[in-house]
Amino acid sequence: MSETIIATNGLLKTFKKATAVDRVDITVKKGEIYGFLGPNGAGKTTTIRMLLGLMKPSGGSIKVFNKDLKSHRIDILKRVGSLVESPSYYEHLTGRENLEALRKLLQVPKSRIDHVLSIVRLTKDGDRPVKEYSLGMKQRLGIASALLGDPELLILDEPTNGLDPSGIHEMRELIKSMPEEYGITVMISSHLLSEIDQMASKVGIILKGKMIYEDSIEKLRSRARPQVRIRVGNGSAAKSKLLSSGYVVEHDEEHIYVEEGRDEYISSLVATLVNQQIPVYRIEEQRQSLEDIFLELTKDGGEAHASYSAS
Template sequence: MRESIIKTTGLTKKFKQTKVVDDVQLNIKKGEIYGFLGPNGAGKTTTIRMLLGLMKPTAGQIEIFGKDFQKHKIETLRKIGSLVEAPSYYEHLSGKENLEVLRKLLGVPKSRMDHVLSIVRLTKDADRKVKEYSLGMKQRLGIASAMLGDPDLLILDEPTNGLDPSGIQEIRELIQSMPDQYGMTVMLSSHLLSEMEQMATQVGIITKGKMIYQDSIEELKSKAMPQIRLRTKDTAAAKAKLLSRGYIVERKGDHLYVEEGTDQYVADMVAALVENQIPVYRIEEKKQSLEDIFLDLTKEGEEDYAPHSAS
């Protein structure tokens, strides 16, 4: 079993009386790309700030590399690279000069600078002033800065935010290469499930400060239960008839949704409607997308949270 790189127990952060992070239990294993997912304002950045020692938890424990973070903060942070929100630079300096400032602070060899520029594909633009960089190039420079100290753990907060499709593709390919090529465990946050689906191996979903899901992307996909969607001449009569026959039916507008079943199950359902002079206009299999599951989970999470937040 792989070792845990980040493990939190009861991690909580209050601002006044509001819990913006509420009893979060993270478990990130070595070599994973862990997608920390949730709507804007869900508590992702606050959680990341606590993991980096930029904010003190109100309650709970943080273990990183198997050690209590509060007791081993300095040595732990030396093994972490991070990019939180928009990276800041000296715009009048070149990309390489910006890295040189950081290199001196970290005390790493000059060769490391060329190496990270190569990894993020900025070697050719290393001597250009940062003010001439595109948003995607600035983001890649931010990742180069995060990798400069050769970290074991890389924490990236919304790394594709504001990028165009080609910039997103570049960052995605870079992140996907981190565990195998550079031995790094990666934690990245996003509010876009489509991004997580293409990058992450594991995912944790947070809403209103509470963790509502933590498992593999594959397990999340397995929650997508297919349904049969029907459109008939008389939606209300069709629903009543199917309910009387024991089918589980949900109505949405002019369509009925019935649980998926065998071919015979579907044939019997259609026959029951036709026998009762209810013409069936259209029938199709409808599969939930991951986006639908995400929206359902966050909706449920907010409903579960509502009574708590009122207390």
């Protein structure tokens, strides 16, 4: 079994009468890229602030590296790098000078600066003033700052926010390289499932402060229900003929929809249509996207989540 890096139990945060994080359990294993997913306002940033000791929980417990955060906060945070919301810099200084100021605070070797600039592919731009950086370069410099202390765990809150497609691609590839190339476990929050899908090995979905799903991205993807769509000459007539022959289908004007996808079943169904002289123009398999599954999980304020919770 992999070592557990983050473990929360019943994590709770209330503000006056509002509950922002409602008894959330999170498990992040060593070497994972853990996607922490939810709509804006779901409680992601509040949870991350508690994990980093920036906000005191109202209840529950947090263990990082198998140590209680409350009792070992300083020791734990020395092993953690983070980027929460927009990174701040001295705009008139170069990227390298910004990192040097932070390096002195962290008391790490000077060689770390060149190393982290290399990791985030900013070596050529290290001596340019930060005010000349694009938004994507500033985000990468933020990652470099988070990596300066040689962390074992990297926590990133919406790191692709505001980036153009090229910047998003760069950030995605950088994050994906962290566990394998540098041995860093990553927890990344986002409101975009498409982004998490391309990076994460495990996903936790939070909605209105409650964790409604936590499991591998593969198990989430396996929930996609395949459907066969058949384009026909007359959808209503085709459905009538098929129902009378014992097939279970739905239809619109031009299509028949079949949930049962076995080859033999589809072959027999098509043969029935052809024998009934109903034109068959096209047969294609459709599968729910992860976005569809996410919307289904989060519809009606999360009431539909019970049957989707990880077993």
